[in-house]
Amino acid sequence: MKFTKDHEWVELDGDVATVGITAYAAEQLGDVVFVETPDVGRTVKAGDGFAVVESVKAASDVYAPVSGEVVEANGELSGAPETVNATPEAGGWFAKVRISNPAELDALMDRAAYEAYLATL
Template sequence: MRFTKDHEWVVLQGDVATVGITAHAAEQLGDVVFVETPEVGKTVKAGDAFAVVESVKAASDVYAPISGEVIEANGELGSAPETVNASPENGGWFAKVKLSDPSEYEALMDRAAYDAFLATQ
C-alpha cells in the first residue's frame, strides 16, 4: 500500500491500482454521507480530482494518485457511503485504475513515510 500527501491510498495488483482515502482522511471528514465515484472509462491524470466525498462537515475532492483509465468504480458506496468510515483502507475503496505509468506508484509514500508525514501535520 502506498500513500499521497492528499491522504489517498493505492494498492497495486499487476497493472491495476485500487484507490481510496486513508483512515486519517476518513476520520477528519467525520460521517460520510455521499460519495461520487469516477465513471468507468474515464482517463485520469495523477493529481486531478476524480471523485467527491461528502460528510456532515464538508465536501472534498479525491485526487487521483496515479494516472490511467478507470476500469471499475465501487458502486456500493452510492447506497452505503458509511463504508468509507467503517473500512476506509479496504471495503471503502473508490475506484480501480489501469496504471499507465508504473513509476508514479513507486514515487508514492510507503506506510512508514506516510506515518512520518502525518506526524508533521
C-alpha cells in the same frame, strides 16, 4: 500500499491500482454521507480530482494518485457511503485504475513514510 500527501492510498494488483482515502482522511471528514465515484472508462491523470466525498462537515475532492483508465468504480458506496468511515483502506475504496505510468508509484510514500508525514500535521 502507497500513500499521497492528500491522504489517498493505492494498492497495486498487476497493472490495476485500487484507490481510496486513508483512515486519517476519513476521520478528519467525519461521517461520510455521499460519495461520487468516477465513471468507468474515464482517463485520469495523477493529481486530478476524480471522485467526491461529502461528509456532515465538508465536501472534498479525491485526487487520482496515478494516471490511467478507470476500470471499475465501487458502486456499493452510493448506497452505503459510511463504508468509507468503517473500512477506508479496504471496502471503502473508490475506484480501480489501470495504470499507464507505473513510475508514478515511485513518488508515493510507503506506510512508514506516510505515518511519519502524519506526525508533522
